[in-house]
Amino acid sequence: MKVMAINASPRTQGESRSELLLKHLVNGMEKAKAEVDVVNLREYEVKFCQGCFSCWTKTPGTCIFKDDMSRILFPQWQEADIVVYSSPLYYRGLASKLQAFVERTLPSLKPDLISDGDRTHHPARIKSPDFVVLSVAGFPDLKEFDLLSDWSKTNFNGDNSNLLAEIYRPASQVLTQKHFKSAAEVIFKAVRQAGGEIITKRRVSDETMAKITQPLHDKDVIIKTSNLYWQSCIDQDVIPKQFDKKQCPPTPKTVEDMMLLLPMGINKKNAGKTDAIVQFSFGSGTHEDFYLDISNGKVNALKGTSEKPDLTIITPFKLWRDIMTGVSDGTQKFMEGAYTIEGDGDLLIKLFS
Numbered sequence: 001m002k003v004m005a006i007n008a009s010p011r012t013q014g015e016s017r018s019e020l021l022l023k024h025l026v027n028g029m030e031k032a033k034a035e036v037d038v039v040n041l042r043e044y045e046v047k048f049c050q051g052c053f054s055c056w057t058k059t060p061g062t063c064i065f066k067d068d069m070s071r072i073l074f075p076q077w078q079e080a081d082i083v084v085y086s087s088p089l090y091y092r093g094l095a096s097k098l099q100a101f102v103e104r105t106l107p108s109l110k111p112d113l114i115s116d117g118d119r120t121h122h123p124a125r126i127k128s129p130d131f132v133v134l135s136v137a138g139f140p141d142l143k144e145f146d147l148l149s150d151w152s153k154t155n156f157n158g159d160n161s162n163l164l165a166e167i168y169r170p171a172s173q174v175l176t177q178k179h180f181k182s183a184a185e186v187i188f189k190a191v192r193q194a195g196g197e198i199i200t201k202r203r204v205s206d207e208t209m210a211k212i213t214q215p216l217h218d219k220d221v222i223i224k225t226s227n228l229y230w231q232s233c234i235d236q237d238v239i240p241k242q243f244d245k246k247q248c249p250p251t252p253k254t255v256e257d258m259m260l261l262l263p264m265g266i267n268k269k270n271a272g273k274t275d276a277i278v279q280f281s282f283g284s285g286t287h288e289d290f291y292l293d294i295s296n297g298k299v300n301a302l303k304g305t306s307e308k309p310d311l312t313i314i315t316p317f318k319l320w321r322d323i324m325t326g327v328s329d330g331t332q333k334f335m336e337g338a339y340t341i342e343g344d345g346d347l348l349i350k351l352f353s
């Protein structure tokens, strides 16, 4: 079975999350013995359809343009059994280059108008491939894909083609963030599974789909961390690609921000084996103290003072903010006496390394 997998993200160097998911989907398809060709659309010239309808009249089935679309991509599209359209969600739709690609497949249809009740369609001129749509969004709601889904269902279920699957991942930033690594692995595995199911069963099971779309965090947390992320980029005068390279969390402005971000940065492997209470004492009237309650692999941040902390970190708020965001070196600052600890010092290394 031949699959043409079209990657429409303009982002390169591993920054694209749709490309990342596409790689896993392709991996699953190949394991199921499909022959997959990945096409990075950004490398090809695809002119905009100019609506001349020559492909329906003077040159039936053939576009007047002699660009990469006519010479390479459209012939490949016609030969494929399945075409995967993979795109970032842009304004609730496809990235424009993929939209241009889809429009340039007009020669595959004939001009006749055929009524099918409350809609009208053009019949197919040639055998069309079946389709899969994959997309990722920044917003956390699955509903974000409703327009794309409606559009895809209407356009890709044709005379002789079927929309086999739609794979949508909201809050896609979690896929590339260090602290969501293990949760992201579950999603990648499910996407590989989906790839296999598409080839062997021509559909993706509800169970696999639920794993792909599962929320990894409350919407509220996603929104707050995203807002801190963008503010950190603005404050540091960097674009996301430069910020992500540092693999540091966004900068907390308040104690509440720190309580939100710190649990995400805890060494998950070690936290799983450790039940402990870590108190943060800022020694100022401005910043309220809080503590982390770590038990059964879960980390809760609570305001106030714990009665029996296993470790107390006595530090100015700004210093710990700088340490957690990589601005200051934690070990060096400890040596300098910029902050002190009481209790089990090993916990510091175990949890924050």
Ligand SMILES: Cc1cc2nc3c(=O)[nH]c(=O)nc-3n(C[C@H](O)[C@H](O)[C@H](O)COP(=O)(O)O)c2cc1C
Pocket: 009, 010, 011, 015, 016, 017, 018, 019, 087, 088, 089, 090, 091, 092, 093, 136, 137, 138, 139, 140, 144, 172, 173
């Ligand atoms: C022009 C533009 C429009 C976008 N529109 C939406 C949108 O409508 N909804 C959304 O949730 N995210 C939107 N985003 C965010 C992207 O979907 C998100 O960054 C995604 O990860 C990009 O895909 P990529 O990583 O594969 O390039 C938009 C981003 C850009 C640059």
